[in-house]
Amino acid sequence: MTLNIPNILTLLRLILIPFFLVFYYLPWQYAYMTAAGIFVLASFTDALDGYLARRLNQTTPFGAFLDPVVDKVMVASALVVLVQSYEGSIWMTIAAIIMIGREIVISALREWMAELGKRSSVAVSWIGKFKTAAQMMAITGLITHYNEWVINVSMVMLYVATALTLWSMLVYLKAAWKDLVAHG
Template sequence: MTFNIPNILTLVRLVLIPVFLVLYYLPWQYAYITAAVVFVLAAMTDALDGYLARKLNQSTPFGAFLDPVVDKLMVASALVVLVQSYEGSIWMTIAAIIMIGREIVISALREWMAELGKRGSVAVSWIGKVKTAAQMAAITGLITHYNEWVIDLSMVMLYVATVLTLWSMMVYIKAAWSDLIGNH
């Protein structure tokens, strides 16, 4: 493994997941806000590590593998605690299942397309980046439990992110469709 700046940032993000979880559940007045700050820091390292890997030409196989895994763990962890915290919200649960399910589907699709030598046809698109931004904003707001206005706005953003999640999944599946149905 190469210890370069992007890989170190990815590892920091991995370590921040349990820190986020512990902070979220601490019986402390500022637990939610502090957990939200840690989540935002983790999200910022995600954007920064990819940028630096490209800018400094420091992409590595380890980073290419670990970065998306850590991203998915971070988001799934946050969604799971939010579903538990907002236990009366069926819409939160549905959104979380769609988002986590999409990540499983797209990961499997990318792996399968890579086996066919066509990984580039399911590379990250602009819609995936917009989805991620909406998702991170929504999750951050929901983590804070700040006030009803922030929670309501964050729920709207969560629904926007859910629609973008489904849309981006369809874009990726459409790109791979001929290979999926066997029409090469």
Template sequence: MNIPNALTLFRIMLIPVFVVVFYLPFSLSYVATAAIFGLAGITDWLDGYLARKLEQSTPLGAFLDPVADKLMVAVALALLIERYDAWWFTIPAIVIIGREIVISALREWMAELGKRTSVAVSYLGKIKTTAQIVAIIGLLLISPEHDGPFYFVNLVCLYSAAVLTLWSMLIYLHAAWPDLRSSAKS
């Protein structure tokens, strides 16, 4: 066990805490859930930084880090879908969750072929993740009855994250397309 892996496990352990706090009936629950999600985002950045800086990258960390990220984002979006209860919110959330499932499956399949690096995380993926984190934190901070400018800015961030999500998925699929085609012919 090293510090980066401990941070990743901490992020996974934050998920049930996040869910419980989301449903607690107290006035600061919006701020508390946004803070927990923000803390998860910071530990995501920090564990990657420390793994590189301290040269503590491990196979366990390489496996757990993306799992922790996808679980936290999917759980947060599922809770927000319930909170906002509207098709215009559900669509970008499902796009984001669906893309994460598709790309995870693609990466696993490419790893079996020994070509995992052709679908490695890109700079666009990091921008997409940042847009998701900003949108989710902002949407966690406000109640669904709030429809002011802060709400609309966060909704624009969510839609931007969904567009970046689709764009990055197309890039990954394009990179994997030769292998997908050759496997289909076999």
């Protein structure tokens, strides 16, 4: 394992997940805002570690493995606590299931394509980047529980992120479709 700046940022993001969860559930006036701040910090490190890995030429197999795993655990953790907090919202639950399910499907697809030597055909696309940005903004707003306006805007962003989630999944599946059919 090479400990360079991008990998340290990824490990920091992993360490932030339990702090996010603890602060989210603390019976304290500023718990939600603190949890949202931790989530924003973790989201920022997600963008920064990839940028630095490429910019400083510090990509490693360890980072390539750990970064997407930590991203998925971070987002899934946030979605699970939000589903619990907004327990009356079937739409929140559906969005969370779609987002988590897509991550599982695409992770499996990328692993399978890598076995075929074609991982680059399912590399991250611009739709995936927009999906991630919309998802992070929506989740952050929902974590804050700030006011009804912020919650409503965040719910709309969550639905936009859900639509982008489905769209990006279809793009990845389309890119791999010939191999799926040929080797299926």
